[in-house]
Every structure is written in structure tokens, then in C-alpha cells.
Amino acid sequence: MAQDCNLVIRGKVIHLENNEPIESAYIWINEVERGEITDQDGNFVIRNLCPGSYTIKIQFLGHKEILDTISLNTNSFNKTYRMEEESLDLVGVEIHGHRDAVQTTTALTALYGDELLAARGENLGESLKRIAGVTTFSTGNTISKPVIHGMHSNRIMILNNGIRLEGQQWGAEHAPEIDPFLADEITVVKGAETVRYGPEAMGGVILVNPAPLATKKSRKTELNLLGGTNSRMGNISVTHSGGSGKINGLGYRVQASAKRAGNVKSPDYYQDNTGMSELNFSGALGYSSSKLGIETYYSFFNTSIGILRDAHTGNLSDLEQIIQNGRPFTNADFTYEINNPKQVVSHHLAKVKSHYHLSENWKLNAQYGFQLNLREEYDRRRGDLNDRPSLDLKLYTNTFDLFVDHTHRNEFSGTWGVNLIQQANSNVPGTGVTPLIPNYDMVNVGFYLMEKYSKGPLELEAGLRYDLRNVQTARFIQNELQEADLDYQNFSAFIGGLFQINPRLSFSSNLGSAWRPPNVNELFSQGLHHGAAAVEIGDSELNSEKSFKWVNELEYDHNNLHLEVTGYANQINNYIYLNPTGETVVSLRGTFNVYEYLQANAFFYGFDFAGSYEFTEKISAYAKGSIIRAKNTDENNYFPFIPSDRMDWGFAYDFDSGNGKTNKVTLSNILVAQQTREPDFDIAPAPPGYALFNLAYQKQLQVHSNKLNLGIQVQNIFNTSYKEYMNRFRYFTDDMGRNILLKINYQF
Amino acid sequence: MFNSKKNLVYVMAFFALSFFTACESDDPVIENDAEVITDVILNFQELDATGNLVGAVTTFSASDPQGIEVGATPTIDNVTLTKGKTYQLNIEVRNSIENEDITEEILEEGDEHQFFFLGTAFVGSPVLTYQYDDLSGELIGVQGIVTVAASPGFNNANMRIILRHDLDKNFPGATNPSFENFVQAGGESDLDITFPLILN
Numbered sequence: 001m002a003q004d005c006n007l008v009i010r011g012k013v014i015h016l017e018n019n020e021p022i023e024s025a026y027i028w029i030n031e032v033e034r035g036e037i038t039d040q041d042g043n044f045v046i047r048n049l050c051p052g053s054y055t056i057k058i059q060f061l062g063h064k065e066i067l068d069t070i071s072l073n074t075n076s077f078n079k080t081y082r083m084e085e086e087s088l089d090l091v092g093v094e095i096h097g098h099r100d101a102v103q104t105t106t107a108l109t110a111l112y113g114d115e116l117l118a119a120r121g122e123n124l125g126e127s128l129k130r131i132a133g134v135t136t137f138s139t140g141n142t143i144s145k146p147v148i149h150g151m152h153s154n155r156i157m158i159l160n161n162g163i164r165l166e167g168q169q170w171g172a173e174h175a176p177e178i179d180p181f182l183a184d185e186i187t188v189v190k191g192a193e194t195v196r197y198g199p200e201a202m203g204g205v206i207l208v209n210p211a212p213l214a215t216k217k218s219r220k221t222e223l224n225l226l227g228g229t230n231s232r233m234g235n236i237s238v239t240h241s242g243g244s245g246k247i248n249g250l251g252y253r254v255q256a257s258a259k260r261a262g263n264v265k266s267p268d269y270y271q272d273n274t275g276m277s278e279l280n281f282s283g284a285l286g287y288s289s290s291k292l293g294i295e296t297y298y299s300f301f302n303t304s305i306g307i308l309r310d311a312h313t314g315n316l317s318d319l320e321q322i323i324q325n326g327r328p329f330t331n332a333d334f335t336y337e338i339n340n341p342k343q344v345v346s347h348h349l350a351k352v353k354s355h356y357h358l359s360e361n362w363k364l365n366a367q368y369g370f371q372l373n374l375r376e377e378y379d380r381r382r383g384d385l386n387d388r389p390s391l392d393l394k395l396y397t398n399t400f401d402l403f404v405d406h407t408h409r410n411e412f413s414g415t416w417g418v419n420l421i422q423q424a425n426s427n428v429p430g431t432g433v434t435p436l437i438p439n440y441d442m443v444n445v446g447f448y449l450m451e452k453y454s455k456g457p458l459e460l461e462a463g464l465r466y467d468l469r470n471v472q473t474a475r476f477i478q479n480e481l482q483e484a485d486l487d488y489q490n491f492s493a494f495i496g497g498l499f500q501i502n503p504r505l506s507f508s509s510n511l512g513s514a515w516r517p518p519n520v521n522e523l524f525s526q527g528l529h530h531g532a533a534a535v536e537i538g539d540s541e542l543n544s545e546k547s548f549k550w551v552n553e554l555e556y557d558h559n560n561l562h563l564e565v566t567g568y569a570n571q572i573n574n575y576i577y578l579n580p581t582g583e584t585v586v587s588l589r590g591t592f593n594v595y596e597y598l599q600a601n602a603f604f605y606g607f608d609f610a611g612s613y614e615f616t617e618k619i620s621a622y623a624k625g626s627i628i629r630a631k632n633t634d635e636n637n638y639f640p641f642i643p644s645d646r647m648d649w650g651f652a653y654d655f656d657s658g659n660g661k662t663n664k665v666t667l668s669n670i671l672v673a674q675q676t677r678e679p680d681f682d683i684a685p686a687p688p689g690y691a692l693f694n695l696a697y698q699k700q701l702q703v704h705s706n707k708l709n710l711g712i713q714v715q716n717i718f719n720t721s722y723k724e725y726m727n728r729f730r731y732f733t734d735d736m737g738r739n740i741l742l743k744i745n746y747q748f
Numbered sequence: 749m750f751n752s753k754k755n756l757v758y759v760m761a762f763f764a765l766s767f768f769t770a771c772e773s774d775d776p777v778i779e780n781d782a783e784v785i786t787d788v789i790l791n792f793q794e795l796d797a798t799g800n801l802v803g804a805v806t807t808f809s810a811s812d813p814q815g816i817e818v819g820a821t822p823t824i825d826n827v828t829l830t831k832g833k834t835y836q837l838n839i840e841v842r843n844s845i846e847n848e849d850i851t852e853e854i855l856e857e858g859d860e861h862q863f864f865f866l867g868t869a870f871v872g873s874p875v876l877t878y879q880y881d882d883l884s885g886e887l888i889g890v891q892g893i894v895t896v897a898a899s900p901g902f903n904n905a906n907m908r909i910i911l912r913h914d915l916d917k918n919f920p921g922a923t924n925p926s927f928e929n930f931v932q933a934g935g936e937s938d939l940d941i942t943f944p945l946i947l948n
Contacts, residue, residue, distance in 0.1 A: 432782030
């Protein structure tokens with residue numbers, strides 16, 4: 001009787017240390033003398049085996065060999081192998097930089113390589129629009145905040161090299177204080193990640209990560225030069241990194257970037273006072289041995305941003321007039337000059353991170369971060385007041401993390417830790433304006449644990465966290481001291497899983513609870529918001545928001561087809577929103593709308609998709625898009641500023657495919673629908689939908705042993721006039737017109 | 749092995765120390781609103797046929813001691829003028845919180861400021877007409893001449909007084925003190941007050 005020799009061995013090879021997949025590990029089955037190499041996800045398959053006993057040998061440079069004897073009877077064999085690094089005293093062994101992978105079963109998408117190159121010169125929000133499900137909430141063309149599944153500001157979290165970015169995220173016109181040039185990879189986690197990263201990671205997390213530091217002797221420099229015709233933008237960035245030849249494991253990186261742009265041009269006119277300048281710097285020094293790793297990092301971000309002159313309205317009647325006009329009244333020329341109203345923001349971030357391998361399986365990590373955020377906002381004022389900011393905030397944040405990671409040859413791995421955040425916010429006196437938010441001190445302590453079980457095609461993950469937060473505020477209202485002492489606490493938890501259905505198809509699902517204590521502006525705002533001609537009133541009695549987000553992702557990858565679909569539902573209790581009261585305030589300055597912070601139950605759901613298909617070696621197509629639905633389930637109406645349905649699709653032609661060097665042209669079309677699910681009250685109706693066409697050409701050249709990447713992009717080819725619903729300046733102006741960009745990247 | 753453990757202790761100690769010597773927020777400071785206009789005073793004085801000032805000054809004011817505040821509305825006087833007469837109008841703008849005369853600042857920045865006079869009193873079939881008569885010769889509206897119609901078509905009109913800041917004074921039409929499309933000249937409203945007008 002013939003034996004059934006159709007059995008298959010499937011497996012996955014990952015680093016013991018950080019669970020990152022190992023590509024190109026060598027698999028050898030002694031008995032049949034057959035080998036295989038793992039793919040980029042660390043997976044391997046060996047087919048057509050008869051039942052019996054086999055010895056699997058796994059080898060990868062610098063790692064201990066794995067020998068595993070198995071008996072193969074069924075077709076469902078699938079096992080994960082964790083490879084341990086060999087100790088350092090072996091000559092010629094490469095030491096790995098320690099960048100920890102995001103160990104999550106949640107849907108995540110990263111921007112790196114060619115796609116990141118194409119996004120160079122854009123701010124963080126704009127860059128991330130390339131990821132399906134991520135849009136922006138912007139204030140003009142220079143200030144944009146990323147939106148993940150309809151959530152932004154304090155409902156998502158941004159990590160700058162592992163430290164949660166603490167600026168004045170609450171403000172709609174407060175862009176993240178981060179230089180995208182410091183990133184070698186930007187990852188978006190679309191699930192609720194409160195357990196891992198602390199309160200507020202409700203809608204998702206954005207990780208801005210530099211490349212790992214070198215651990216052996218090397219030198220590398222990367223120069224980026226960019227220019228754009230619209231706003232006559234110029235941008236330069238230099239990164240130099242290397243490793244010491246004398247001290248094994250010592251590496252460094254310095255990076256700086258500068259950007260200057262003038263007035264933005266809408267198709268028919270210049271937007272007055274929309275220039276910006278930016279100057280950023282970062283440096284890192286690290287040491288890594290087999291047992292111990294230490295990294296110090298500092299980044300400085302500094303920007304001046306002009307605010308569209310016409311957006312600063314005096315009162316409601318001014319606002320209504322400009323909305324009716326549909327464009328700014330001011331007829332501006334081109335200039336680089338930045339006048340009031342403007343923002344001057346700087347952000348310092350310093351961190352020290354260390355890990356120590358307690359044993360083969362246990363790693364102790366400690367991370368301390370210090371941040372200082374300085375924000376000055378200048379309005380058009382009379383006389384000397386014009387030189388004084390109307391809002392002047394100084395925010396100190398200390399974060400401290402202590403956690404242990406354990407990874408084992410068996411199926412369990414996990415992280416247990418404690419996280420401390422301490423924050424002090426002060427209004428710098430001398431503005432001549434009653435501060436919008438009080439001075440405050442905040443302390444947050446969180447304890448968490450997460451465990452992950454991996455067996456063959458299945459990964460299961462669960463975590464639990466407890467947080468305690470205290471906020472103390474003080475301010476003067478009409479010469480009277482007002483103080484508040486508020487406590488918040490919460491448990492959050494998640495459970496998730498990833499199942500590799502077959503080598504082509506994987507499915508992940510994650511259900512996570514998250515919470516967010518009300519922010520100080522929601523509790524205590526009291527004042528005039530010029531751009532919206534609105535008086536905003538906080539409520540110190542607000543409760544914490546609590547949410548449950550369920551994210552599912554299906555990923556298919558086979559030959560020429562790649563598909564990703566993410567579906568999610570997010571129930572948020574006590575969702576805090578700014579509600580128009582319908583009342584107005586009358587003053588000598590005129591009339592203003594009154595808005596108040598309210599809470600209601602909200603339900604968000606939607607899906608994102610991204611796919612690509614290669615018709616031939618030269619021609620490929622892609623499409624990606626997102627649909628979001630968000631409803632106030634108490635009032636049965638809609639929230640403002642929820643992204644409308646959109647998709648981005650296009651074709652690419654590769655001139656010389658196969659040699660590994662990029663040389664391709666992409667024509668793309670962005671389609672954005674009108675937001676028909678509008679709130680009951682808005683000062684202007686949602687603008688109509690629009691379609692934009694973009695063209696991009698990217699070429700990689702080899703100059704001796706160096707790499708030169710050239711990119712030419714034409715955005716909004718037809719110079720279409722449009723307004724984006726998610727841009728707050730849609731009330732005042734059309735969006736940016738045609739922009740031709742030249743991007744040069746040289747690596748030597 | 750032992751050494752690196754010791755190093756680790758030092759590193760940890762450094763972390764802990766930096767954390768607990770963390771900074772506190774500053775004590776809040778009383779911030780006077782320097783920008784707010786709390787009082788607008790209209791000083792009317794009669795001009796005779798030869799343009800000389802006669803009689804006493806009559807003042808009408810609008811005041812809002814707390815500036816922009818929910819629940820509080822400004823107190824605005826009725827402006828009472830006599831039919832057929834011509835007045836010099838001097839506008840005084842004050843910040844009583846800082847005890848500051850803002851009129852001076854407006855005059856200093858005469859190129860960026862301008863009053864406009866609208867409402868049913870000045871627009872349509874006007875019962876009042878305004879003419880800029882500022883000492884510097886610029887069109888600002890701190891001083892001007894108001895002429896009351898001899899036989900106005902109606903009474904109980906509104907005088908809407910607007911102070912624009914940062915406008916384009918060369919915008920076509922902006923020389924007209926009762927320019928209804930003043931917003932088109934750009935800038936923003938620093939004042940927008942409507943006084944009830946009673947003609948005797």
C-alpha cells in the first residue's frame with residue numbers, strides 16, 4: 001500500500017529576544033536532505049513529506065542552532081521557533097541593534113522604505129495619510145494632526161522613539177511636535193492600546209522610530225534635499241550614524257533638518273500669512289552588549305507657523321461674512337514672512353533607556369523620558385501687545401517605565417511593568433489675556449501585564465492594566481483663586497489573536513478596552529476661540545471616557561495579489577465633545593457662539609482596505625480607502641469632524657523591474673466624498689466631494705557604492721479648487737493648489 | 749557580570765532620582781486682560797453753522813466691565829440727538845481693567861484702524877451722515893462730524909459702530925465711513941456695538 005506522502009511541515013522563525021521574524025534562516029530536514037529559507041515574515045513550508053520522524057535543523061548567522069526532532073503524522077504541523085543570539089565572544093558575530101518590535105496582534109501598518117521616501121518633506125499628519133484608515137484633522141495646510149479611525153488629539157498616542165509625546169495635543173490647531181525625518185519607520189497601530197501604552201491610546205498609536213543604532217564599526221550618512229513649487233518650500237535633512245571600531249557595541253546617530261516655506265497658493269489666490277519655518281535636531285548614543293544595552297536620545301523640535309490672516313475673525317458676524325465669501329478677503333502676494341497670528345513652538349525630548357538580560361529568558365528594561373514643551377501663540381493685537389503671545393504655555397513631562405520581558409522556548413512570552421507619568425503645566429505670565437486653561441500638576445501611575453501564547457499558526461494575547469491619576473489645578477478667575485483636585489482610576493484590558501489560516505491568509509482580531517480621563521481644556525476651558533468665533537466652556541464634573549474597540553484584520557498575500565481589510569467597531573461611553581449651545585454671548589466686540597463640553601455615548605465603526613495587484617512585471621495597480629461611521633447614540637445625531645468616505649487608487653509602471661532598483665512612475669487618483677453625516681449645527685455646511693490626481697516618479701541610482709534616490713511628484717495636477725471637510729480652514733479658504741516637488745535622497 | 753549589574757543599579761538610581769526631583773507647575777498669576785475694551789464713550793458736541801463748537805458735551809457710553817463673558821451683556825446708552833443739528837463726535841475707547849486709554853493706541857496705529865458707522869441710522873435712507881475729521885487727516889473715525897437730518901423719515905434708528913483692525917485702508921470703498929462691505933477690506937472687528945438712537 002502506497003504511503004500518503006503529502007504531508008507538510010510549516011513553521012515560523014523569530015528572534016527569542018524581541019519576537020521579530022527572522023528572514024533567510026536556513027531550515028534543513030536531515031532525513032530527506034531538503035532545505036528551505038524563511039521568507040520575510042519568518043515563515044517556511046516544506047511539502048510532500050511522508051509520515052515519520054524528522055529532525056529539523058534551523059540555522060541563522062549569529063544565533064544558536066536549533067535541532068528539533070518531530071514526528072509527522074498529520075498535515076497540521078506548524079511550530080514557532082525562537083532563535084537565541086550567540087554570546088558575543090565568538091569572533092565575527094554580528095550584534096543586533098535592539099529595536100523592539102511592536103508585539104501586538106492588532107492591525108498595524110508601517111510606512112518605511114520607498115513609501116517613506118515619497119512622504120519626505122511632509123509633516124507627520126500628511127505622511128500618515130498614506131496609510132489606509134488614517135486621515136488628518138488640519139488647520140490650514142501647515143498644521144495637521146493624524147486621525148486614526150475617526151479619533152485624534154488626546155484619543156490617540158504618538159511615541160517619539162518609545163516616549164509618549166506630551167505636548168498640548170488637546171488643541172485642534174496644535175500639531176504633533178515631531179520631526180518625521182528622525183524616523184526610519186513610522187508604524188500605526190489601529191487598536192486600543194491602553195494596556196501597553198497608558199491611558200488615551202484609545203483610537204490607536206503612532207510609533208515614530210529611528211533606525212537602530214549601529215553595533216559595529218560603520219559610518220553612514222543620509223542627505224535629503226527637497227523643494228516644492230507651491231509655497232516655494234525648501235527642506236534639508238542630514239543624518240549621520242555610525243558604530244565605534246574601538247568599543248564593540250557603541251553606536252551613535254546625529255540628525256538635523258530645516259524647513260522653510262512661504263504663503264501657500266490655492267488655485268486662485270495666495271493664502272495670506274501661511275508660511276512656516278522649522279528647525280530640528282536629534283542625537284543618540286548607545287551601547288549594546290549581549291547582556292546590557294543603554295541608549296540615550298535627545299530630540300529638539302522648533303517651529304514657527306503663520307496662521308491664515310483671515311482665519312482670525314473678530315466676532316461671529318466677521319466669521320459669517322467670510323464663510324459667505326468662500327475665500328479670504330485679503331489679496332496676498334507671495335512672501336516668506338510670518339506675521340501675527342502665528343505659533344512658535346519648541347519641544348525638547350530626552351530619554352535614557354536601558355535593558356539588561358537577567359537570564360536567557362528574562363530581560364529587565366528601564367526607560368526615563370523628559371520633555372519640555374513651549375508653546376506661544378500670537379494674535380493680531382494693538383501696540384506692544386502684538387509682541388506678546390496671547391497664549392504662553394510651558395509643559396514639563398517626566399515619564400518612567402520599568403518592565404520585564406520574558407520569552408521562552410515554549411509558547412509563552414510577556415511583559416510586566418509599571419509606568420509613571422508626571423506632568424506640570426504652567427501659563428507663563430505676561431500675556432495680558434486670562435489663560436484659557438489653568439496651571440496643573442498631573443501624576444499617573446499604571447501597572448500592567450501582558451502575556452502572549454504562540455503555537456504554530458496561532459498567537460493569542462491578553463493584557464490587563466490599572467491606572468491611577470491625580471490632577472491638581474489652580475488659576476485665577478476674576479482675581480479669585482480657583483483650585484481643583486481630581487482623581488481618576490481605571491482598569492483596562494485586552495484580548496487578541498492572530499491566526500495564520502494558511503501561508504497566504506492571516507486573520508487577526510483584538511478586543512481592547514481603553515480609557516481617557518477628561519483633559520484639562522475639557523474640564524476648565526473658559527474663553528474665546530478666535531478662529532471659531534466661539535466661547536468654549538469646560539465642565540469640571542466630566543467623567544472619564546471608556547471605550548471598547550474591536551479590530552479585525554484579514555490579510556491575503558499570494559503571488560501578485562496583496563489584500564488587507566480592517567474592520568472595527570468602537571463603543572465609547574462618556575465621549576466628550578464640544579456642543580454648540582445655540583446661545584450667543586454679546587459683548588462690545590460683537591456676538592459669539594457659545595460651545596460647552598458635554599458627554600454622550602458614541603459608536604464608531606468602519607473599515608479600511610488596501611490592496612495591490614501586479615498585472616505584469618512592469619504594470620501594477622493599488623487601491624486603498626476607508627469608511628467611518630460615527631454616531632452620538634444618546635442624541636441620535638452626528639459628531640463634527642469625522643472623515644468622509646475616501647479612497648486612493650492608481651497605477652504604477654516599473655521601467656526596469658527585476659534589478660531591485662526603483663525606477664517607476666505612479667499615477668494616482670484621490671477620491672473624497674462629501675460628508676453627508678453632518679452634525680445638527682455647523683457654522684458652514686460640509687464642502688462637496690472632490691477628486692485629485694497626482695503623479696510621482698521615483699528612481700534609484702547607484703553612484704559608486706552610494707545610493708541616490710530621485711523623486712519628482714506633481715500633486716493636484718489639474719490645480720483643482722477644493723475644500724476638505726477635515727480642514728478647519730475650509731470655512732475660510734480653498735485647499736492647496738498644484739504643487740511640484742523634487743526630492744533627492746543620497747546615502748553614502 | 750558583577751560589574752554590569754552594579755552599573756545597572758547606578759542607572760536605575762539616576763532614573764529614580766531624576767523622576768522624584770520632578771518639576772511642579774508655577775503658582776498662577778492674576779493676568780489682567782490688556783486687550784479688552786470695557787468702555788466706549790461717544791462725546792457729542794454741537795457745531796454751529798460756521799463750524800465752531802458750541803454748548804456742552806453730551807456723552808453716551810457702552811460698557812462691559814468684564815469683557816467677553818457668558819451671561820453678562822454690555823450696558824448701552826440710548827443716544828439722543830436733535831434733528832437738523834450738526835455734531836462733532838469724539839470716540840473714546842478705554843480698558844477699565846487696566847485703566848488704560850486705548851484711543852491713543854488707535855491713533856498711533858491709525859494706518860491699521862478705522863471706525864465704520866452703519867445701522868439704519870447711516871444706511872439706506874439715512875437719518876445721520878458721518879464725515880471723518882481726524883486731527884491727523886487719516887481716516888480713522890476717532891473724531892468726525894455727524895449731521896442729523898432736519899426731517900428724518902423715521903425715528904428709533906440704530907447706530908452700529910464698528911472698529912476694524914488690520915484692514916486694507918486703500919480698499920476701494922473703504923473711504924466711505926458707512927461702507928457696508930467693510931469686511932471685504934480684510935482685518936477683524938475689535939468693536940461692534942449697536943446704540944439705539946432717539947431723535948428729538
